[in-house]
Amino acid sequence: MTYEVVIGVEVHAQLRTTSKMFCGCSTTFGASPNSQTCPVCLGLPGSLPVINRAAVEMAVRAGLALNCRINPLNRFARKNYFYPDLPKGYQISQYESPICEQGWVVVTVGSAKKSIRIRRAHLEEDAGKTVHEVGASGSIVDFNRAGTPLLEIVTEPDMRSADEVVSYLKTLRDILMYLDVCDGNMEQGSFRCEPNLSLRPHGAETFGTKVELKNINSFKYVKDAIDYEIKRQTKVLNEGGMVRQETRLWNLERGETVVMRSKEEAHDYRYFPDPDLVPLQLEKDWIERIRATLPELPAAKAARFIRDYGLPEYDAMVLTASRGLADYFERCVTLFGQPKTVSNWVMGELSRELNVAGIDAAYSPLSPERLVELLRLVEQGTISLKVAREIFPELYKSGETAEQLVHEKGLTQVSDEETIGALVDQVVADHAVQVAQFRQGKHQVLGFLVGQVMKASGGKANPGKVNELLKRKLTSSAQ
Amino acid sequence: MALHKLSLYELQRKFTAGEVSAAEIVHAYGLRIAHVEPKIRAFVTQTKDQAMAHAEVLDRRLKQWRKTEPLMGMPIAIKDNICTEGVPTTCSSRMLQHFVPPYDATVVAKLRKQEYLLIGKTNLDEFAMGSSTEHSAFGPSRNPWNLQCVPGGSSGGSAAAVAADECVAALGSDTGGSIRQPAAFCGVVGLKPTYGRVSRYGLVAFASSLDQIGPITKDVRDAALLLNVIAGHDPLDSTSADVPVPDYTKALTKKHLKKLRVGVPQEFFTEGLDPDVEGAVKAAISELKNLGGEIKDIELPRTDAAVAVYYVLATAEASSNLARFDGVKFGLRAKETKDLLDLYMKTRQEGFGPEVKRRIMLGTYVLSAGYYDAYYGKAQAVRTMIRQDFETAFKEVDVIVTPATPTPAFKLGEKSEDPLQMYLSDIFTISVNLAGLPAIALPCGVSKSGLPIGMQVIGRPFEEETILRVAHAYEQTTQWHLKKPPIR
Numbered sequence: 001m002t003y004e005v006v007i008g009v010e011v012h013a014q015l016r017t018t019s020k021m022f023c024g025c026s027t028t029f030g031a032s033p034n035s036q037t038c039p040v041c042l043g044l045p046g047s048l049p050v051i052n053r054a055a056v057e058m059a060v061r062a063g064l065a066l067n068c069r070i071n072p073l074n075r076f077a078r079k080n081y082f083y084p085d086l087p088k089g090y091q092i093s094q095y096e097s098p099i100c101e102q103g104w105v106v107v108t109v110g111s112a113k114k115s116i117r118i119r120r121a122h123l124e125e126d127a128g129k130t131v132h133e134v135g136a137s138g139s140i141v142d143f144n145r146a147g148t149p150l151l152e153i154v155t156e157p158d159m160r161s162a163d164e165v166v167s168y169l170k171t172l173r174d175i176l177m178y179l180d181v182c183d184g185n186m187e188q189g190s191f192r193c194e195p196n197l198s199l200r201p202h203g204a205e206t207f208g209t210k211v212e213l214k215n216i217n218s219f220k221y222v223k224d225a226i227d228y229e230i231k232r233q234t235k236v237l238n239e240g241g242m243v244r245q246e247t248r249l250w251n252l253e254r255g256e257t258v259v260m261r262s263k264e265e266a267h268d269y270r271y272f273p274d275p276d277l278v279p280l281q282l283e284k285d286w287i288e289r290i291r292a293t294l295p296e297l298p299a300a301k302a303a304r305f306i307r308d309y310g311l312p313e314y315d316a317m318v319l320t321a322s323r324g325l326a327d328y329f330e331r332c333v334t335l336f337g338q339p340k341t342v343s344n345w346v347m348g349e350l351s352r353e354l355n356v357a358g359i360d361a362a363y364s365p366l367s368p369e370r371l372v373e374l375l376r377l378v379e380q381g382t383i384s385l386k387v388a389r390e391i392f393p394e395l396y397k398s399g400e401t402a403e404q405l406v407h408e409k410g411l412t413q414v415s416d417e418e419t420i421g422a423l424v425d426q427v428v429a430d431h432a433v434q435v436a437q438f439r440q441g442k443h444q445v446l447g448f449l450v451g452q453v454m455k456a457s458g459g460k461a462n463p464g465k466v467n468e469l470l471k472r473k474l475t476s477s478a479q
Numbered sequence: 480m481a482l483h484k485l486s487l488y489e490l491q492r493k494f495t496a497g498e499v500s501a502a503e504i505v506h507a508y509g510l511r512i513a514h515v516e517p518k519i520r521a522f523v524t525q526t527k528d529q530a531m532a533h534a535e536v537l538d539r540r541l542k543q544w545r546k547t548e549p550l551m552g553m554p555i556a557i558k559d560n561i562c563t564e565g566v567p568t569t570c571s572s573r574m575l576q577h578f579v580p581p582y583d584a585t586v587v588a589k590l591r592k593q594e595y596l597l598i599g600k601t602n603l604d605e606f607a608m609g610s611s612t613e614h615s616a617f618g619p620s621r622n623p624w625n626l627q628c629v630p631g632g633s634s635g636g637s638a639a640a641v642a643a644d645e646c647v648a649a650l651g652s653d654t655g656g657s658i659r660q661p662a663a664f665c666g667v668v669g670l671k672p673t674y675g676r677v678s679r680y681g682l683v684a685f686a687s688s689l690d691q692i693g694p695i696t697k698d699v700r701d702a703a704l705l706l707n708v709i710a711g712h713d714p715l716d717s718t719s720a721d722v723p724v725p726d727y728t729k730a731l732t733k734k735h736l737k738k739l740r741v742g743v744p745q746e747f748f749t750e751g752l753d754p755d756v757e758g759a760v761k762a763a764i765s766e767l768k769n770l771g772g773e774i775k776d777i778e779l780p781r782t783d784a785a786v787a788v789y790y791v792l793a794t795a796e797a798s799s800n801l802a803r804f805d806g807v808k809f810g811l812r813a814k815e816t817k818d819l820l821d822l823y824m825k826t827r828q829e830g831f832g833p834e835v836k837r838r839i840m841l842g843t844y845v846l847s848a849g850y851y852d853a854y855y856g857k858a859q860a861v862r863t864m865i866r867q868d869f870e871t872a873f874k875e876v877d878v879i880v881t882p883a884t885p886t887p888a889f890k891l892g893e894k895s896e897d898p899l900q901m902y903l904s905d906i907f908t909i910s911v912n913l914a915g916l917p918a919i920a921l922p923c924g925v926s927k928s929g930l931p932i933g934m935q936v937i938g939r940p941f942e943e944e945t946i947l948r949v950a951h952a953y954e955q956t957t958q959w960h961l962k963k964p965p966i967r
Contacts, residue, residue: 089802270846275688
């Protein structure tokens with residue numbers, strides 16, 4: 001028997017504030033252990049939290065972009081549990097009145113579009129990190145991360161496949177990065193996802209027993225873990241067993257999920273309103289002022305690229321995946337026109353280099369101005385497309401202008417008929433067999449002959465011209 | 480007159496006038512402490528030596544450049560649940576026996592800015608949970624009026640130190656009566672400000688929505704002087720109110736109470752009230768009438784629910800506030816533990832005393848899944864009703880006068896085996912914390928057995944001036960505050 005999978009997702013997105021959620025400590029990643037701490041984020045006796053306004057503003061930005069209702073009255077609650085990296089023995093979070101509720105986001109899976117409902121998004125503080133060093137007699141704790149603001153974004157159980165989940169996560173991550181509220185770094189844990197899923201017979205209306213998945217730090221593992229879990233649960237059900245309500249960890253080495261804790265071991269968090277923080281009132285005007293500053297989001301931008309630039313949907317999606325890449329593309333189009341040509345270069349050569357370097361287009365060493373100069377050289381026929389592609393990596397790294405580079409390397413394209421004509425004559429003379437084949441109607445050999453001319457020119461001949469002259473030569477001599 | 484017998488106001492005037500040096504003040508108090516402390520045991524940590532070093536620096540500087548602040552050179556004691564940078568802050572708990580805070584509470588920073596002299600950290604019931612100091616891990620303090628009696632609690636060390644002239648004034652904290660009840664038991668003045676009037680930053684939290692720091696002093700003027708310095712908004716405490724701070728001593732000029740309406744809630748004069756206390760407080764009310772006050776009977780119908788509501792809400796908050804004492808980062812860590820759970824359990828088992836454990840268990844229970852609505856939720860609802868009762872009453876009257884405690888100080892051991900009896904000793908003070916109101920306890924008589932009796936004056940939110948005015952006018956005509964305990 002096959003089953004329908006029902007999936008919801010919790011995402012913990014670290015907000016990009018310069019200071020922590022409830023104190024003034026820095027949130028910079030990678031500082032030496034416990035260097036970014038104070039009495040408040042260490043939970044020293046007597047210390048008190050104070051809400052970081054920047055974090056609230058970022059949460060509101062995210063909520064508005066996710067089409068959420070923003071709660072005008074915010075309460076913070078304590079979630080009580082013991083763990084060494086939780087300094088106060090409770091986490092300050094939101095329980096009854098999350099800052100954002102009832103939103104939605106449209107995702108694309110294949111050619112289909114689907115709306116995923118956002119149940120809530122709430123503010124909370126991150127915990128520290130417990131480090132278990134091999135061979136050490138105990139564990140050590142780094143509280144630098146403790147108190148970093150998080151936005152926990154929870155969907156309704158609206159997804160039905162691993163692909164939908166991945167698409168949702170990519171879309172959400174793009175949106176948060178566009179808004180500049182999260183850096184989206186999954187490896188460093190700035191964007192952490194925890195899918196929960198259950199199976200039910202096709203057509204059933206009630207949900208099956210839910211399993212939560214943790215410890216997943218890339219989109220690939222999201223898919224792997226969900227697909228593994230679907231198989232595991234299907235097997236359990238088909239063998240007449242019951243799926244147990246539990247939290248499972250993705251084990252990367254073994255490529256499987258393993259039990260972390262069962263429902264019976266689940267905590268009673270004893271949530272109650274944090275008496276150290278007065279309810280936070282959000283003025284309607286303030287929310288509207290934030291709304292007015294929202295940037296154009298990926299979906300809207302993609303639609304505009306298709307409409308205004310005539311780009312294929314694929315190009316529009318790729319280009320708008322990052323705000324930096326989209327801005328880069330638009331700057332080039334402003335300078336040069338020809339959106340599809342620009343798109344090919346930005347998605348192809350440029351993205352390849354950026355991916356290797358692992359940087360966003362916003363920080364590309366090759367400016368849109370310098371790329372456009374290269375495109376102009378091609379357009380004017382000064383260099384061939386092939387040469388342009390060949391010199392691209394060097395152009396990207398060198399900091400020289402395209403013209404300087406072409407000049408230094410003597411790569412200017414040869415277009416004059418006399419020079420090319422001489423090469424064509426030579427090639428025709430040297431390849432009697434292929435010339436005969438062409439004249440017998442086997443026109444595929446033309447490509448070979450063009451290649452030979454190009455080779456003879458050291459790649460500098462204008463391929464269009466070569467083609468034209470070669471055809472003329474072959475057909476004229478035949479008559 | 481010996482320096483240690485002076486009030487804060489008097490000592491301040493002598494010091495400002497240059498009649499006495501800071502070193503002379505510390506020396507006098509050092510002698511007094513050496514003499515009476517073995518009997519009273521008000522302090523957990525004495526800081527006479529640091530105070531003397533500080534005093535000498537002050538005196539040298541004042542010779543060059545005579546510029547003083549109101550609390551400069553004043554030997555003040557701080558309750559040991561208020562953080563003092565570099566000086567142990569134990570909360571009278573084994574859990575924090577060796578804890579030295581790396582920072583000052585905001586109130587301490589304010590005193591330090593005026594160059595007060597920290598004379599010592601005073602004893603309390605562990606984590607401020609108790610009404611006698613018998614729950615201190617380091618042993619109880621004694622009542623200077625009768626060494627067989629408790630000084631009250633939880634700020635018993637502060638009240639005893641002020642009453643025995645071991646300091647000129649002290650800070651305490653009040654969650655359900657912990658300033659007012661010991662002040663009443665020791666015959667001194669204790670003021671619990673409006674919730675939010677004084678920053679809680681650096682006060683080791685017991686019940687965050689109820690805790691408030693306040694002065695314990697020899698008379699009403701001194702309370703006003705100290706409140707002047709510690710009151711005000713603190714950006715480090717979101718629950719501190721951004722309300723302007725007046726000069727509270729200005730409220731003390733009027734000698735009469737004309738046009739002032741004084742409410743007397745009948746619910747506070749029922750069975751269980753000691754006849755001596757009843758007599759003294761009723762006489763005090765007559766005195767207020769003589770001063771021009773208009774006495775009115777009022778109702779506070781939910782008074783009987785206050786203790787129950789308090790022990791749900793305060794313990795709920797405490798169970799969470801005390802979770803940070805887990806042996807990981809500071810304070811006690813149990814030795815020879817098998818694993819993490821064992822570390823938690825042994826540390827908390829060894830670190831906390833029985834009353835703290837009792838309250839953590841109570842609080843954990845009332846917040847548990849399935850019980851939250853019946854206990855915590857219900858208690859919050861009743862708390863709102865108690866607050867509304869006061870709001871209604873304050874439409875008719877300007878202040879409310881009650882006994883501060885149902886009895887004078889009880890004997891050591893008398894109630895320590897019966898938590899409920901102990902809890903009931905705060906029955907007249909608790910509802911004030913639940914409503915977040917300001918209230919002052921001040922001496923209004925002496926019982927047949929020779930123990931002081933205290934009355935309580937409650938005011939509207941942020942109307943500390945009004946209760947100080949009433950208390951001061953009363954004090955000026957009756958002079959109960961000049962009665963000193965027999966200890967020499």
